[in-house]
Amino acid sequence: MADNVRERDLVLAPNEFAFILDETKGNVIAYVGPHKTSLANTDRPVIFEEHSRRYRRCTLEESITAFPYAEEGWYIVLENPAREGDEEYAKSGPNTLVRLTLGRKVNIPGPATFPLWPGQVAQVVRGHLLRSNQYLLVQVYNEEAARENWGRAVIKPQKEEEVPRDVPDLTLGKLLLIRGTEVSFYIPPTGIEVLPDEGGNFIRDAVTLERLEYCILLDEDGNKRYIKGPDVVFPEPTERFVEKNGSRKFKAIELNEISGIYLKVIAPYTEADGTERTVGEELFLTGRDQMIYFPRPEHAIIRYGDQRSELTYAVAIPAGAASYVLNRLTGEVKLQVGPAMFLPDPRKEVIARRVLSPAECELFYPDNQQVLNYNLRLSGGEVAPAREKARVAQAMGPGRREEVAEGLVSDDFTRSQRFSPPRSVTLNVNYEGAVTIDVWTGYAVMVVSKTGTRRVVVGPQSVFLQYDETLEALQLSTGTPKRDDGVLRTAYLRVLNNKVSDVIEAETRDLCQVALTLSYRVNFEGDPERWFQVENYVKFLADHLRSLLRATIKQLGLEEFYGRAIEVVRDAILGPKQERRGRTFAENGMRVYDVDVLDVSIGDESIGQMLTDAQHQAVRQAITLADEQRELESTRKSEEIRQEIESLRFQTVRTQLELQKQRVHATLEVDQARLAAEILQESQRLQAEQEKQATLDSLLASQLARSDKQQEQEVRFQQARLEQKLAELRAEVEAVVNKAGAVSPNLVAALQSFSDQQLAGKLAESMSPLAILGGKSVADVFTQLVKGSPLANAVEKWGVNGQTQPAALADDKS
Numbered sequence: 001m002a003d004n005v006r007e008r009d010l011v012l013a014p015n016e017f018a019f020i021l022d023e024t025k026g027n028v029i030a031y032v033g034p035h036k037t038s039l040a041n042t043d044r045p046v047i048f049e050e051h052s053r054r055y056r057r058c059t060l061e062e063s064i065t066a067f068p069y070a071e072e073g074w075y076i077v078l079e080n081p082a083r084e085g086d087e088e089y090a091k092s093g094p095n096t097l098v099r100l101t102l103g104r105k106v107n108i109p110g111p112a113t114f115p116l117w118p119g120q121v122a123q124v125v126r127g128h129l130l131r132s133n134q135y136l137l138v139q140v141y142n143e144e145a146a147r148e149n150w151g152r153a154v155i156k157p158q159k160e161e162e163v164p165r166d167v168p169d170l171t172l173g174k175l176l177l178i179r180g181t182e183v184s185f186y187i188p189p190t191g192i193e194v195l196p197d198e199g200g201n202f203i204r205d206a207v208t209l210e211r212l213e214y215c216i217l218l219d220e221d222g223n224k225r226y227i228k229g230p231d232v233v234f235p236e237p238t239e240r241f242v243e244k245n246g247s248r249k250f251k252a253i254e255l256n257e258i259s260g261i262y263l264k265v266i267a268p269y270t271e272a273d274g275t276e277r278t279v280g281e282e283l284f285l286t287g288r289d290q291m292i293y294f295p296r297p298e299h300a301i302i303r304y305g306d307q308r309s310e311l312t313y314a315v316a317i318p319a320g321a322a323s324y325v326l327n328r329l330t331g332e333v334k335l336q337v338g339p340a341m342f343l344p345d346p347r348k349e350v351i352a353r354r355v356l357s358p359a360e361c362e363l364f365y366p367d368n369q370q371v372l373n374y375n376l377r378l379s380g381g382e383v384a385p386a387r388e389k390a391r392v393a394q395a396m397g398p399g400r401r402e403e404v405a406e407g408l409v410s411d412d413f414t415r416s417q418r419f420s421p422p423r424s425v426t427l428n429v430n431y432e433g434a435v436t437i438d439v440w441t442g443y444a445v446m447v448v449s450k451t452g453t454r455r456v457v458v459g460p461q462s463v464f465l466q467y468d469e470t471l472e473a474l475q476l477s478t479g480t481p482k483r484d485d486g487v488l489r490t491a492y493l494r495v496l497n498n499k500v501s502d503v504i505e506a507e508t509r510d511l512c513q514v515a516l517t518l519s520y521r522v523n524f525e526g527d528p529e530r531w532f533q534v535e536n537y538v539k540f541l542a543d544h545l546r547s548l549l550r551a552t553i554k555q556l557g558l559e560e561f562y563g564r565a566i567e568v569v570r571d572a573i574l575g576p577k578q579e580r581r582g583r584t585f586a587e588n589g590m591r592v593y594d595v596d597v598l599d600v601s602i603g604d605e606s607i608g609q610m611l612t613d614a615q616h617q618a619v620r621q622a623i624t625l626a627d628e629q630r631e632l633e634s635t636r637k638s639e640e641i642r643q644e645i646e647s648l649r650f651q652t653v654r655t656q657l658e659l660q661k662q663r664v665h666a667t668l669e670v671d672q673a674r675l676a677a678e679i680l681q682e683s684q685r686l687q688a689e690q691e692k693q694a695t696l697d698s699l700l701a702s703q704l705a706r707s708d709k710q711q712e713q714e715v716r717f718q719q720a721r722l723e724q725k726l727a728e729l730r731a732e733v734e735a736v737v738n739k740a741g742a743v744s745p746n747l748v749a750a751l752q753s754f755s756d757q758q759l760a761g762k763l764a765e766s767m768s769p770l771a772i773l774g775g776k777s778v779a780d781v782f783t784q785l786v787k788g789s790p791l792a793n794a795v796e797k798w799g800v801n802g803q804t805q806p807a808a809l810a811d812d813k814s
Contacts, residue, residue, distance in 0.1 A: 008039045017115035018063040021046045028118040030095045050121045068122035070110030075187045079121040081106045106190045109154050127187045130180035133206045133232045137195045143172040146191030154187035175237030207233040212252045214294050216242040224297045253293040258314035258341045260286035267298040282347050314343035322434035322464040326352040333467035355379050363491050374431050435465040442496035446472035446532045456528035475536045482542040495524035502542045506553040508561055513603025519596040526589035534588040565600040
């Protein structure tokens with residue numbers, strides 16, 4: 001009982017509310033916490049379901065609901081708001097139902113929280129934070145409320161200096177785009193709601209395009225917009241991105257010289273260079289026109305059949321191959337010869353294949369069953385496998401659209417640590433290209449077109465047949481002897497070193513039958529177009545030469561013919577031996593330049609045996625004569641050799657004696673020459689010695705003369721110096737004497753004595769070299785000089801002979 005009571009107690013905490021249904025009256029009362037009350041037995045807790053818009057009975061705990069709560073940066077979308085003035089609850093506890101504005105919605109930005117009235121639905125939505133590559137798609141659901149509350153919208157621009165936008169057209173149902181490049185945060189005002197995408201997300205991602213990328217926007221009116229990167233693309237409200245394989249952006253199409261794209265103009269436009277394009281015009285763009293192609297709304301790509309790739313690739317035509325190209329406008333078929341990378345213009349060119357009939361297969365390619373089977377399949381409507389074409393197309397360039405790398409952060413280079421082999425391509429143009437005829441060395445074919453043009457091709461070379469060309473066929477007789485039945489049909493004419501074999505039966509003058517087996521060597525010369533003017537040149541040759549040989553053999557007897565059959569045949573066909581030039585046929589330029597006689601047989605065996613026996617006898621006689629002739633020749637040669645030997649020996653002895661005599665003479669001449677050389681050498685040595693002595697005498701005399709002259713020169717120099725000194729002394733003495741005449745006698749005597757002493761000293765000093773040269777003392781020389789002069793007394797006073805002397809004389813004497 002207590003538990004039942006507690007279950008009927010409604011306890012609400014703050015920020016909680018509950019709806020209670022009075023089953024007696026049908027009223028729904030809203031209780032707001034904090035509050036506690038006990039419910040009557042007729043009170044039932046209920047909740048208002050959003051989807052069904054009905055009240056559903058529930059337990060008491062389920063009926064307790066928290067207030068809708070929107071913090072800053074969030075907002076509440078409230079449906080069925082209360083009328084103006086009735087929004088607030090009167091008090092906590094029970095509140096009776098107020099009048100609601102049914103079908104209306106209001107946006108209440110946070111921070112906000114409040115209880116709901118019965119019948120209201122609240123959705124708490126986080127404010128919309130936008131990056132520069134994001135956007136919101138909003139719709140006007142209440143035109144009047146949107147205009148009234150437009151200025152109350154919470155809009156934070158990306159840059160503070162940006163001015164909020166003016167009020168746009170807010171017609172009911174109008175779609176607007178809130179771009180992240182303009183707005184960083186957005187809460188819609190009342191009257192405008194944010195539409196979620198298919199995944200339920202309000203914030204939508206724009207498409208960020210890099211270089212060489214583009215996207216397509218499709219409008220509701222069917223028009224498309226092509227936008228190239230780099231760019232951030234925001235769609236208009238009525239546009240949507242075109243997706244392919246889950247991707248909204250695509251790579252530009254790379255073109256090169258061997259790839260192109262086939263387009264049709266679906267709307268008129270003008271090119272950047274002023275070229276006007278009209279609807280229905282077809283374009284074929286290749287790498288020569290532009291290397292990168294971005295689609296545009298005026299272009300539509302043309303594909304044929306199950307063609308998956310947008311590009312048309314060139315066909316590899318290697319050297320020695322060719323392809324037929326059909327002009328789809330004029331019907332003309334031309335021949336494209338390799339080596340080439342041929343890129344057909346799909347507007348007017350189509351690569352065609354030629355189907356050969358069985359007869360043409362046998363004529364062009366004798367005994368080639370594979371060629372016959374291939375052309376039979378083509379003529380039966382079967383399509384030849386295109387695997388080789390697929391491999392070529394795959395190798396020539398990319399055949400599928402590249403995926404866009406979603407995880408790319410920046411440009412980078414990736415280098416593998418292992419060797420990457422270069423791409424390769426397998427070419428098989430045996431049956432895909434034009435009809436090719438390989439003309440071997442020594443052969444020729446005639447090519448004939450349906451217009452009557454004829455040309456001869458001489459090997460070795462390969463020729464490509466035009467679409468309307470075929471080969472001229474020849475009918476050649478076969479068998480031995482040659483006959484008309486069983487002819488060989490061929491297009492190849494052997495023009496060099498051709499061999500034609502035949503058997504000719506003829507009759508001699510004496511009515512004997514003979515049979516010749518011959519092999520003709522044939523060349524074709526002159527104008528090549530004449531070579532094919534005779535359809536069966538083998539029969540023509542055989543008939544003519546048979547007639548010629550039969551006429552020649554008819555004029556000879558059997559024995560005469562049989563003895564020189566080869567010569568007769570060669571002379572008849574090739575001409576006389578001295579003027580043998582062969583036999584020429586003017587009809588087709590054929591010339592028989594040689595003939596081989598392989599066999600000559602006689603029709604009558606008995607006659608043949610007789611001729612054989614006669615030949616054997618003649619051979620035996622010839623052999624005997626030959627033996628005797630050989631013996632004679634041997635004896636003659638032997639004697640001649642012996643005589644030659646003796647003669648050679650005598651010549652050898654005589655030569656030896658002559659050589660010995662010449663050797664003695666040569667030895668004598670050598671000895672004489674040696675003696676003469678020695679005498680001449682000794683004479684030259686003595687003469688050289690004599691000349692040497694004379695030279696030495698002359699040198700010695702010159703040296704002595706130079707020495708004498710040097711001594712004489714030195715004596716003259718000393719004498720000149722002495723005379724100069726004496727002159728100086730005389731001058732000094734005279735000066736002194738002149739001065740002495742002015743003084744008293746005593747002073748004169750004293751000065752004279754003093755001067756004599758001084759003069760004597762100077763003279764003694766000057767006389768020192770003379771004393772040395774004369775081998776005497778200075779005193780003796782000086783005494784001899786002043787003898788008879790006034791100085792003689794002074795010298796006597798000084799006591800030259802062992803007495804006192806002047807200092808200069810004393811020094812010299814010492």
